Amino acid sequence: MPQLTCVDPNEQAINVAFEPGETILQATHRAGVDGILAECGGGCSCATCHVILTSDWEGTLDAPSLQEADMLSFAVDSTPQSRLACQVQLNGQHDGLTLAVAKRQY
Amino acid sequence: MNIGIVGAGQAACTLIAELVRGQFSGKILVFNGESYRPYQRPPLSKTWLHNPTDSELIRLLPEPIETHASLEWIQDHVVSIEPDQGVIAGKHGRRTVDHIVLATGTRAKTLAIDGLPADKVHVIRTLSDTIHLHEALDAAYNIVIIGAGFLAFELASSLEHPERTIRVLAKGIRALPKISVKAADRLLEETPASVRVGVTIERYDQDSTSLITNHGPVPADLVIVAIGAEPNTELAIACGLGTSEGIPTDPLMQTTHPRVSAIGEVSLHTQPHLNKVMRIESISEANDSASTLAKRLLGAPEPFKATPWFWSDQGKLKLQIAGLAARNDEETCLIDTQTERVVIRHNGDHVTAIEAANAAKEFMAARRLFEQGSISHKALLQAGSVFSLLQSSRS
Ligand code: FES
Numbered sequence: 001m002p003q004l005t006c007v008d009p010n011e012q013a014i015n016v017a018f019e020p021g022e023t024i025l026q027a028t029h030r031a032g033v034d035g036i037l038a039e040c041g042g043g044c045s046c047a048t049c050h051v052i053l054t055s056d057w058e059g060t061l062d063a064p065s066l067q068e069a070d071m072l073s074f075a076v077d078s079t080p081q082s083r084l085a086c087q088v089q090l091n092g093q094h095d096g097l098t099l100a101v102a103k104r105q106y
Numbered sequence: 107m108n109i110g111i112v113g114a115g116q117a118a119c120t121l122i123a124e125l126v127r128g129q130f131s132g133k134i135l136v137f138n139g140e141s142y143r144p145y146q147r148p149p150l151s152k153t154w155l156h157n158p159t160d161s162e163l164i165r166l167l168p169e170p171i172e173t174h175a176s177l178e179w180i181q182d183h184v185v186s187i188e189p190d191q192g193v194i195a196g197k198h199g200r201r202t203v204d205h206i207v208l209a210t211g212t213r214a215k216t217l218a219i220d221g222l223p224a225d226k227v228h229v230i231r232t233l234s235d236t237i238h239l240h241e242a243l244d245a246a247y248n249i250v251i252i253g254a255g256f257l258a259f260e261l262a263s264s265l266e267h268p269e270r271t272i273r274v275l276a277k278g279i280r281a282l283p284k285i286s287v288k289a290a291d292r293l294l295e296e297t298p299a300s301v302r303v304g305v306t307i308e309r310y311d312q313d314s315t316s317l318i319t320n321h322g323p324v325p326a327d328l329v330i331v332a333i334g335a336e337p338n339t340e341l342a343i344a345c346g347l348g349t350s351e352g353i354p355t356d357p358l359m360q361t362t363h364p365r366v367s368a369i370g371e372v373s374l375h376t377q378p379h380l381n382k383v384m385r386i387e388s389i390s391e392a393n394d395s396a397s398t399l400a401k402r403l404l405g406a407p408e409p410f411k412a413t414p415w416f417w418s419d420q421g422k423l424k425l426q427i428a429g430l431a432a433r434n435d436e437e438t439c440l441i442d443t444q445t446e447r448v449v450i451r452h453n454g455d456h457v458t459a460i461e462a463a464n465a466a467k468e469f470m471a472a473r474r475l476f477e478q479g480s481i482s483h484k485a486l487l488q489a490g491s492v493f494s495l496l497q498s499s500r501s
Binding site for chain 1: 127149168171417424465467
Protein backbone atom coordinates (compact mmCIF):
# COMPACT_ATOMS: atom_id res chain seq x y z
CA MET A 1 0.00 0.00 0.00
CA PRO A 2 1.31 3.50 -0.80
CA GLN A 3 1.91 5.74 2.15
CA LEU A 4 2.31 9.29 3.37
CA THR A 5 4.21 10.65 6.30
CA CYS A 6 2.13 12.86 8.52
CA VAL A 7 3.55 15.03 11.28
CA ASP A 8 1.04 15.56 14.07
CA PRO A 9 0.78 18.66 16.31
CA ASN A 10 3.17 17.03 18.81
CA GLU A 11 5.82 16.80 16.06
CA GLN A 12 5.46 13.04 15.85
CA ALA A 13 5.87 11.58 12.37
CA ILE A 14 3.32 8.88 11.59
CA ASN A 15 3.19 6.55 8.60
CA VAL A 16 -0.17 6.73 6.94
CA ALA A 17 -0.97 3.98 4.46
CA PHE A 18 -3.70 4.81 1.93
CA GLU A 19 -5.79 3.30 -0.82
CA PRO A 20 -5.75 5.36 -4.02
CA GLY A 21 -9.10 7.12 -4.27
CA GLU A 22 -9.56 7.85 -0.61
CA THR A 23 -9.14 11.27 0.95
CA ILE A 24 -6.33 12.40 3.23
CA LEU A 25 -8.94 12.56 5.99
CA GLN A 26 -9.97 8.92 5.52
CA ALA A 27 -6.35 7.77 5.56
CA THR A 28 -5.20 9.84 8.54
CA HIS A 29 -8.36 8.99 10.45
CA ARG A 30 -7.76 5.29 10.05
CA ALA A 31 -4.17 5.72 11.17
CA GLY A 32 -5.40 7.58 14.25
CA VAL A 33 -3.43 10.75 13.55
CA ASP A 34 -3.95 13.25 16.37
CA GLY A 35 -5.11 16.84 15.95
CA ILE A 36 -7.52 16.56 13.02
CA LEU A 37 -10.92 17.29 14.52
CA ALA A 38 -13.00 16.95 11.34
CA GLU A 39 -16.12 18.06 13.16
CA CYS A 40 -18.34 17.79 10.11
CA GLY A 41 -17.05 14.35 9.19
CA GLY A 42 -15.71 15.34 5.80
CA GLY A 43 -18.53 17.65 4.69
CA CYS A 44 -16.31 20.63 3.80
CA SER A 45 -18.29 22.61 6.31
CA CYS A 46 -16.12 23.09 9.40
CA ALA A 47 -12.46 23.72 8.41
CA THR A 48 -11.23 21.63 11.36
CA CYS A 49 -9.38 19.15 9.16
CA HIS A 50 -6.71 21.67 8.18
CA VAL A 51 -3.41 20.13 7.00
CA ILE A 52 -0.33 21.60 5.37
CA LEU A 53 1.32 19.85 2.44
CA THR A 54 4.99 20.03 3.36
CA SER A 55 6.82 18.15 0.59
CA ASP A 56 6.48 18.76 -3.12
CA TRP A 57 2.88 17.99 -4.01
CA GLU A 58 3.05 20.43 -6.94
CA GLY A 59 1.23 19.18 -10.02
CA THR A 60 -0.37 16.18 -8.31
CA LEU A 61 -3.56 17.92 -7.20
CA ASP A 62 -6.32 20.12 -8.54
CA ALA A 63 -6.62 23.53 -6.93
CA PRO A 64 -9.09 23.74 -4.05
CA SER A 65 -12.72 24.37 -4.97
CA LEU A 66 -14.16 27.78 -4.18
CA GLN A 67 -15.93 26.32 -1.15
CA GLU A 68 -12.72 24.77 0.17
CA ALA A 69 -10.72 27.95 -0.47
CA ASP A 70 -13.32 30.01 1.37
CA MET A 71 -13.26 27.67 4.34
CA LEU A 72 -9.46 27.64 4.32
CA SER A 73 -9.28 31.40 4.46
CA PHE A 74 -10.63 31.02 8.01
CA ALA A 75 -8.36 28.26 9.16
CA VAL A 76 -5.90 29.36 11.84
CA ASP A 77 -2.48 30.16 10.32
CA SER A 78 -3.54 29.22 6.82
CA THR A 79 -0.67 28.97 4.31
CA PRO A 80 -0.58 28.61 0.49
CA GLN A 81 0.11 24.89 1.13
CA SER A 82 -2.91 24.51 3.37
CA ARG A 83 -5.70 22.13 2.41
CA LEU A 84 -8.74 20.58 4.01
CA ALA A 85 -7.92 16.91 4.48
CA CYS A 86 -11.46 15.87 3.61
CA GLN A 87 -11.25 17.47 0.17
CA VAL A 88 -7.98 16.01 -1.12
CA GLN A 89 -8.24 12.74 -2.95
CA LEU A 90 -5.10 10.63 -3.00
CA ASN A 91 -3.60 8.67 -5.87
CA GLY A 92 -0.48 6.65 -6.60
CA GLN A 93 1.55 9.79 -7.31
CA HIS A 94 1.28 10.73 -3.66
CA ASP A 95 3.24 7.75 -2.37
CA GLY A 96 6.08 8.95 -0.15
CA LEU A 97 4.91 12.56 0.23
CA THR A 98 4.67 14.36 3.55
CA LEU A 99 2.19 16.63 5.27
CA ALA A 100 1.63 18.18 8.67
CA VAL A 101 -1.48 18.64 10.76
CA ALA A 102 -2.12 22.31 11.54
CA LYS A 103 -1.08 23.06 15.11
CA ARG A 104 -4.48 24.50 15.94
CA GLN A 105 -7.81 23.80 14.29
CA TYR A 106 -9.45 26.91 15.82
CA MET B 107 -12.60 6.53 38.42
CA ASN B 108 -14.44 4.21 36.03
CA ILE B 109 -17.15 5.52 33.79
CA GLY B 110 -19.92 3.85 31.82
CA ILE B 111 -21.24 5.48 28.66
CA VAL B 112 -24.69 4.52 27.44
CA GLY B 113 -24.71 5.00 23.67
CA ALA B 114 -22.03 4.98 20.98
CA GLY B 115 -23.00 7.81 18.66
CA GLN B 116 -21.30 11.11 17.88
CA ALA B 117 -21.36 12.53 21.43
CA ALA B 118 -20.19 9.28 23.01
CA CYS B 119 -17.36 8.92 20.50
CA THR B 120 -16.15 12.50 20.86
CA LEU B 121 -16.07 11.94 24.62
CA ILE B 122 -14.19 8.66 24.17
CA ALA B 123 -11.63 10.18 21.80
CA GLU B 124 -10.97 13.13 24.08
CA LEU B 125 -10.67 10.96 27.17
CA VAL B 126 -8.27 8.56 25.48
CA ARG B 127 -6.20 11.42 24.05
CA GLY B 128 -6.26 13.16 27.43
CA GLN B 129 -4.96 9.97 29.09
CA PHE B 130 -7.96 9.46 31.32
CA SER B 131 -6.80 7.17 34.10
CA GLY B 132 -9.93 5.07 34.64
CA LYS B 133 -11.73 2.39 32.66
CA ILE B 134 -14.31 3.42 30.10
CA LEU B 135 -17.21 1.03 29.51
CA VAL B 136 -19.22 1.74 26.41
CA PHE B 137 -22.67 0.23 25.93
CA ASN B 138 -23.49 0.06 22.25
CA GLY B 139 -27.05 -1.01 21.53
CA GLU B 140 -26.49 -1.29 17.79
CA SER B 141 -24.79 -4.16 16.05
CA TYR B 142 -22.38 -1.90 14.14
CA ARG B 143 -19.21 -0.29 15.35
CA PRO B 144 -19.68 3.46 15.87
CA TYR B 145 -20.42 5.29 12.62
CA GLN B 146 -21.13 8.81 11.43
CA ARG B 147 -24.73 9.78 10.92
CA PRO B 148 -24.66 12.81 8.59
CA PRO B 149 -23.55 10.80 5.52
CA LEU B 150 -26.52 8.42 5.91
CA SER B 151 -28.83 10.90 4.20
CA LYS B 152 -26.12 12.45 2.06
CA THR B 153 -23.32 10.84 0.04
CA TRP B 154 -23.35 7.44 1.62
CA LEU B 155 -26.91 6.64 0.61
CA HIS B 156 -25.74 6.19 -2.99
CA ASN B 157 -23.75 3.15 -2.09
CA PRO B 158 -24.09 1.98 1.47
CA THR B 159 -21.78 -0.98 1.22
CA ASP B 160 -18.59 -0.08 2.98
CA SER B 161 -19.31 0.95 6.54
CA GLU B 162 -15.55 1.38 7.02
CA LEU B 163 -15.93 4.67 5.12
CA ILE B 164 -18.16 6.18 7.75
CA ARG B 165 -16.43 4.70 10.75
CA LEU B 166 -16.43 7.19 13.58
CA LEU B 167 -13.41 6.26 15.69
CA PRO B 168 -9.89 5.61 14.44
CA GLU B 169 -8.62 2.09 15.07
CA PRO B 170 -5.99 3.10 17.69
CA ILE B 171 -8.69 4.79 19.76
CA GLU B 172 -11.42 2.21 19.29
CA THR B 173 -9.07 -0.55 20.40
CA HIS B 174 -7.41 1.42 23.21
CA ALA B 175 -6.79 -0.62 26.37
CA SER B 176 -8.82 1.72 28.59
CA LEU B 177 -12.00 0.92 26.64
CA GLU B 178 -14.35 -1.97 27.03
CA TRP B 179 -17.06 -2.28 24.37
CA ILE B 180 -20.24 -3.95 25.51
CA GLN B 181 -22.80 -4.80 22.89
CA ASP B 182 -26.00 -4.66 24.85
CA HIS B 183 -29.23 -2.75 25.23
CA VAL B 184 -29.26 -0.89 28.50
CA VAL B 185 -32.60 -1.43 30.22
CA SER B 186 -32.11 0.56 33.41
CA ILE B 187 -29.62 2.54 35.44
CA GLU B 188 -29.35 2.88 39.21
CA PRO B 189 -27.59 6.19 39.85
CA ASP B 190 -27.05 5.77 43.62
CA GLN B 191 -25.24 2.46 43.10
CA GLY B 192 -23.66 3.39 39.77
CA VAL B 193 -25.27 0.37 38.16
CA ILE B 194 -25.90 0.05 34.44
CA ALA B 195 -28.13 -2.91 33.68
CA GLY B 196 -28.21 -4.34 30.18
CA LYS B 197 -30.26 -7.24 28.80
CA HIS B 198 -27.23 -9.46 29.22
CA GLY B 199 -25.72 -8.26 32.47
CA ARG B 200 -25.10 -5.57 35.03
CA ARG B 201 -22.02 -3.48 35.52
CA THR B 202 -21.06 -1.05 38.23
CA VAL B 203 -19.17 2.17 37.56
CA ASP B 204 -18.34 5.38 39.42
CA HIS B 205 -19.99 7.65 36.90
CA ILE B 206 -22.71 7.13 34.30
CA VAL B 207 -22.88 9.11 31.06
CA LEU B 208 -26.16 9.11 29.16
CA ALA B 209 -25.48 9.66 25.48
CA THR B 210 -28.62 7.96 24.25
CA GLY B 211 -29.36 10.35 21.39
CA THR B 212 -32.62 10.56 19.56
CA ARG B 213 -34.82 8.28 17.47
CA ALA B 214 -36.85 9.05 14.40
CA LYS B 215 -40.46 9.97 15.00
CA THR B 216 -42.83 7.62 13.28
CA LEU B 217 -46.25 8.10 11.79
CA ALA B 218 -49.07 5.58 11.70
CA ILE B 219 -50.80 5.62 8.31
CA ASP B 220 -53.89 3.56 7.93
CA GLY B 221 -53.45 0.76 5.40
CA LEU B 222 -49.77 1.32 4.74
CA PRO B 223 -47.84 -2.00 4.96
CA ALA B 224 -44.80 -1.85 7.24
CA ASP B 225 -42.40 -2.86 4.45
CA LYS B 226 -43.23 0.28 2.50
CA VAL B 227 -42.41 2.72 5.30
CA HIS B 228 -38.90 3.83 6.08
CA VAL B 229 -37.16 6.20 8.43
CA ILE B 230 -33.52 7.26 8.25
CA ARG B 231 -31.74 7.41 11.52
CA THR B 232 -29.44 4.42 11.80
CA LEU B 233 -27.10 2.51 9.55
CA SER B 234 -29.54 -0.38 9.27
CA ASP B 235 -32.31 2.07 8.29
CA THR B 236 -30.15 3.21 5.38
CA ILE B 237 -29.33 -0.32 4.32
CA HIS B 238 -33.03 -1.28 4.37
CA LEU B 239 -33.95 1.76 2.35
CA HIS B 240 -31.25 1.09 -0.17
CA GLU B 241 -32.49 -2.48 -0.66
CA ALA B 242 -36.04 -1.28 -1.22
CA LEU B 243 -35.08 1.34 -3.80
CA ASP B 244 -34.86 -0.99 -6.78
CA ALA B 245 -38.59 -1.46 -6.95
CA ALA B 246 -39.47 2.12 -6.06
CA TYR B 247 -40.37 4.54 -8.84
CA ASN B 248 -42.68 6.78 -6.88
CA ILE B 249 -41.10 7.87 -3.66
CA VAL B 250 -42.91 10.00 -1.12
CA ILE B 251 -41.00 11.76 1.62
CA ILE B 252 -43.14 13.05 4.45
CA GLY B 253 -41.58 15.98 6.25
CA ALA B 254 -40.40 19.51 5.66
CA GLY B 255 -36.96 19.73 7.22
CA PHE B 256 -33.38 19.39 6.00
CA LEU B 257 -33.52 15.61 6.19
CA ALA B 258 -36.47 15.41 3.82
CA PHE B 259 -34.70 17.56 1.23
CA GLU B 260 -31.32 15.90 1.64
CA LEU B 261 -32.96 12.57 1.01
CA ALA B 262 -34.75 13.95 -2.03
CA SER B 263 -31.51 15.10 -3.57
CA SER B 264 -29.62 11.90 -2.65
CA LEU B 265 -32.36 9.76 -4.17
CA GLU B 266 -32.59 11.71 -7.42
CA HIS B 267 -32.67 9.33 -10.37
CA PRO B 268 -34.10 9.65 -13.89
CA GLU B 269 -36.51 6.76 -13.28
CA ARG B 270 -37.81 8.04 -9.99
CA THR B 271 -40.40 10.62 -9.11
CA ILE B 272 -39.81 12.12 -5.71
CA ARG B 273 -42.48 14.02 -3.88
CA VAL B 274 -42.12 15.81 -0.58
CA LEU B 275 -45.33 16.23 1.39
CA ALA B 276 -45.35 18.65 4.29
CA LYS B 277 -48.09 19.18 6.82
CA GLY B 278 -47.32 22.82 7.64
CA ILE B 279 -47.85 25.91 5.58
CA ARG B 280 -44.33 25.98 4.26
CA ALA B 281 -41.30 23.80 3.65
CA LEU B 282 -38.19 24.32 5.79
CA PRO B 283 -39.98 26.36 8.48
CA LYS B 284 -36.88 26.54 10.65
CA ILE B 285 -34.96 28.70 8.22
CA SER B 286 -35.82 32.01 6.58
CA VAL B 287 -38.16 32.11 3.62
CA LYS B 288 -35.34 33.49 1.45
CA ALA B 289 -32.87 30.77 2.34
CA ALA B 290 -35.57 28.14 1.97
CA ASP B 291 -36.45 29.47 -1.48
CA ARG B 292 -32.85 29.11 -2.58
CA LEU B 293 -32.84 25.55 -1.43
CA LEU B 294 -36.18 24.76 -3.01
CA GLU B 295 -34.81 25.94 -6.37
CA GLU B 296 -32.33 23.07 -6.22
CA THR B 297 -34.53 20.24 -5.07
CA PRO B 298 -35.39 17.53 -7.57
CA ALA B 299 -38.57 16.81 -5.64
CA SER B 300 -41.98 18.25 -6.22
CA VAL B 301 -43.07 19.78 -2.96
CA ARG B 302 -46.57 20.11 -1.59
CA VAL B 303 -47.42 21.85 1.65
CA GLY B 304 -50.55 21.83 3.80
CA VAL B 305 -50.98 18.12 3.24
CA THR B 306 -52.94 15.83 5.55
CA ILE B 307 -52.67 12.16 4.88
CA GLU B 308 -55.83 10.19 5.32
CA ARG B 309 -54.78 6.65 4.49
CA TYR B 310 -52.94 4.42 2.06
CA ASP B 311 -54.80 2.73 -0.74
CA GLN B 312 -53.24 -0.66 -1.56
CA ASP B 313 -54.99 -1.13 -4.90
CA SER B 314 -53.76 2.09 -6.43
CA THR B 315 -50.58 2.09 -4.28
CA SER B 316 -51.29 5.68 -3.40
CA LEU B 317 -51.50 7.84 -0.35
CA ILE B 318 -54.92 9.40 -0.09
CA THR B 319 -54.52 13.01 0.99
CA ASN B 320 -56.58 16.18 1.23
CA HIS B 321 -54.94 17.12 -2.10
CA GLY B 322 -56.03 13.89 -3.76
CA PRO B 323 -54.15 10.60 -4.29
CA VAL B 324 -50.35 10.62 -4.41
CA PRO B 325 -48.62 7.55 -5.95
CA ALA B 326 -46.26 5.95 -3.45
CA ASP B 327 -44.29 2.70 -3.91
CA LEU B 328 -42.24 3.71 -0.93
CA VAL B 329 -42.77 6.19 1.87
CA ILE B 330 -40.02 7.78 3.93
CA VAL B 331 -41.07 9.46 7.14
CA ALA B 332 -38.74 12.33 8.00
CA ILE B 333 -40.73 14.34 10.50
CA GLY B 334 -38.04 14.83 13.10
CA ALA B 335 -36.65 13.03 16.07
CA GLU B 336 -37.42 12.58 19.74
CA PRO B 337 -34.93 12.08 22.57
CA ASN B 338 -34.31 8.66 24.09
CA THR B 339 -34.96 9.60 27.69
CA GLU B 340 -36.65 6.49 29.08
CA LEU B 341 -33.65 5.49 31.23
CA ALA B 342 -33.48 8.97 32.72
CA ILE B 343 -37.23 9.24 33.25
CA ALA B 344 -37.28 5.95 35.16
CA CYS B 345 -34.92 7.38 37.78
CA GLY B 346 -36.36 10.88 37.88
CA LEU B 347 -33.58 12.55 35.90
CA GLY B 348 -35.48 13.60 32.81
CA THR B 349 -38.73 14.00 30.93
CA SER B 350 -39.79 13.29 27.38
CA GLU B 351 -38.35 16.73 26.57
CA GLY B 352 -34.80 15.77 27.45
CA ILE B 353 -32.39 15.32 30.34
CA PRO B 354 -31.69 18.59 32.19
CA THR B 355 -28.02 19.29 32.89
CA ASP B 356 -25.93 22.16 34.22
CA PRO B 357 -23.31 23.90 32.04
CA LEU B 358 -20.83 21.10 32.91
CA MET B 359 -23.25 18.45 31.59
CA GLN B 360 -24.05 17.14 35.07
CA THR B 361 -27.63 15.98 35.61
CA THR B 362 -29.43 16.51 38.90
CA HIS B 363 -27.70 13.34 40.18
CA PRO B 364 -23.98 13.77 40.96
CA ARG B 365 -23.13 10.38 39.47
CA VAL B 366 -24.87 10.92 36.15
CA SER B 367 -24.04 13.21 33.22
CA ALA B 368 -25.86 13.60 29.92
CA ILE B 369 -24.42 14.73 26.59
CA GLY B 370 -25.46 15.15 22.98
CA GLU B 371 -28.94 15.46 21.62
CA VAL B 372 -30.66 14.26 24.82
CA SER B 373 -29.17 16.93 27.05
CA LEU B 374 -31.29 19.91 27.92
CA HIS B 375 -29.22 22.83 29.11
CA THR B 376 -28.73 26.56 28.79
CA GLN B 377 -27.51 27.50 25.34
CA PRO B 378 -25.36 30.53 26.10
CA HIS B 379 -25.77 31.87 22.58
CA LEU B 380 -29.53 32.13 23.06
CA ASN B 381 -29.63 32.40 26.81
CA LYS B 382 -32.34 29.79 26.72
CA VAL B 383 -32.66 26.25 28.04
CA MET B 384 -33.11 23.96 25.09
CA ARG B 385 -32.19 20.71 23.41
CA ILE B 386 -30.41 21.02 20.08
CA GLU B 387 -30.05 18.32 17.49
CA SER B 388 -26.79 18.84 15.68
CA ILE B 389 -23.28 17.56 15.35
CA SER B 390 -21.98 20.72 16.99
CA GLU B 391 -24.11 20.08 20.07
CA ALA B 392 -22.86 16.47 20.25
CA ASN B 393 -19.21 17.50 19.92
CA ASP B 394 -19.32 20.54 22.18
CA SER B 395 -21.25 18.92 25.01
CA ALA B 396 -18.95 15.88 24.87
CA SER B 397 -15.86 18.10 24.97
CA THR B 398 -17.26 19.97 27.95
CA LEU B 399 -17.76 16.71 29.82
CA ALA B 400 -14.36 15.37 28.78
CA LYS B 401 -12.66 18.44 30.23
CA ARG B 402 -14.55 18.00 33.47
CA LEU B 403 -13.69 14.31 33.75
CA LEU B 404 -10.06 15.12 33.01
CA GLY B 405 -10.03 17.60 35.87
CA ALA B 406 -10.11 20.90 33.97
CA PRO B 407 -13.79 21.89 33.88
CA GLU B 408 -14.94 24.68 31.59
CA PRO B 409 -18.63 25.46 31.14
CA PHE B 410 -20.38 24.82 27.83
CA LYS B 411 -20.14 27.96 25.74
CA ALA B 412 -20.38 26.99 22.08
CA THR B 413 -22.64 28.56 19.47
CA PRO B 414 -24.57 25.98 17.47
CA TRP B 415 -24.07 25.62 13.73
CA PHE B 416 -25.60 23.44 11.05
CA TRP B 417 -25.11 22.53 7.46
CA SER B 418 -27.02 20.80 4.73
CA ASP B 419 -26.06 19.72 1.23
CA GLN B 420 -28.63 19.77 -1.56
CA GLY B 421 -26.95 18.74 -4.76
CA LYS B 422 -24.75 21.70 -5.70
CA LEU B 423 -26.08 23.89 -2.94
CA LYS B 424 -24.44 24.08 0.43
CA LEU B 425 -26.37 25.77 3.17
CA GLN B 426 -24.44 26.62 6.32
CA ILE B 427 -26.01 28.21 9.35
CA ALA B 428 -24.22 29.81 12.28
CA GLY B 429 -26.33 30.35 15.37
CA LEU B 430 -29.93 29.35 15.83
CA ALA B 431 -33.01 31.44 15.15
CA ALA B 432 -36.44 31.12 16.67
CA ARG B 433 -39.13 30.44 14.10
CA ASN B 434 -40.61 33.92 14.22
CA ASP B 435 -37.33 35.84 14.19
CA GLU B 436 -37.18 38.47 11.48
CA GLU B 437 -35.15 37.96 8.31
CA THR B 438 -33.11 40.41 6.22
CA CYS B 439 -31.24 39.49 3.10
CA LEU B 440 -27.64 40.69 3.41
CA ILE B 441 -26.14 39.34 0.20
CA ASP B 442 -27.94 38.04 -2.85
CA THR B 443 -25.98 37.27 -5.99
CA GLN B 444 -26.33 34.59 -8.63
CA THR B 445 -24.53 32.07 -6.53
CA GLU B 446 -24.54 33.33 -2.96
CA ARG B 447 -27.32 34.26 -0.62
CA VAL B 448 -26.84 35.34 2.97
CA VAL B 449 -29.79 35.96 5.26
CA ILE B 450 -29.64 37.56 8.71
CA ARG B 451 -32.09 36.28 11.30
CA HIS B 452 -32.64 38.73 14.10
CA ASN B 453 -34.77 39.74 16.97
CA GLY B 454 -34.67 43.51 16.87
CA ASP B 455 -31.01 44.44 16.76
CA HIS B 456 -29.90 41.10 18.17
CA VAL B 457 -28.71 38.71 15.44
CA THR B 458 -29.66 35.11 16.24
CA ALA B 459 -28.40 33.33 13.13
CA ILE B 460 -26.70 33.80 9.80
CA GLU B 461 -27.93 31.54 7.00
CA ALA B 462 -25.40 31.26 4.20
CA ALA B 463 -26.17 29.54 0.90
CA ASN B 464 -22.97 28.81 -1.06
CA ALA B 465 -21.24 31.47 1.03
CA ALA B 466 -18.73 29.64 3.18
CA LYS B 467 -16.72 32.74 4.00
CA GLU B 468 -19.71 34.51 5.43
CA PHE B 469 -20.61 31.43 7.46
CA MET B 470 -17.12 31.10 8.91
CA ALA B 471 -16.97 34.83 9.65
CA ALA B 472 -20.30 34.53 11.44
CA ARG B 473 -19.00 31.68 13.60
CA ARG B 474 -15.97 33.74 14.56
CA LEU B 475 -18.12 36.79 15.37
CA PHE B 476 -20.52 34.76 17.51
CA GLU B 477 -17.53 33.39 19.42
CA GLN B 478 -16.53 36.97 20.21
CA GLY B 479 -19.98 37.93 21.49
CA SER B 480 -23.28 39.09 20.11
CA ILE B 481 -23.78 40.64 16.67
CA SER B 482 -25.73 43.83 16.05
CA HIS B 483 -28.08 43.78 13.09
CA LYS B 484 -27.50 47.46 12.41
CA ALA B 485 -23.73 47.14 12.47
CA LEU B 486 -23.95 44.16 10.14
CA LEU B 487 -26.07 46.01 7.60
CA GLN B 488 -23.68 48.92 7.76
CA ALA B 489 -20.67 46.67 7.18
CA GLY B 490 -22.36 45.08 4.17
CA SER B 491 -21.08 41.58 4.87
CA VAL B 492 -20.31 39.41 7.88
CA PHE B 493 -16.73 39.21 6.67
CA SER B 494 -16.20 42.99 6.70
CA LEU B 495 -17.82 43.27 10.11
CA LEU B 496 -15.41 40.65 11.41
CA GLN B 497 -12.45 42.46 9.91
CA SER B 498 -13.47 45.81 11.34
CA SER B 499 -13.96 44.18 14.74
CA ARG B 500 -10.41 42.88 14.55
CA SER B 501 -8.71 46.10 13.52
S1 FES C 1 -13.98 17.61 7.97
FE1 FES C 1 -15.09 19.43 8.09
S2 FES C 1 -14.21 20.57 6.51
FE2 FES C 1 -13.09 18.75 6.40
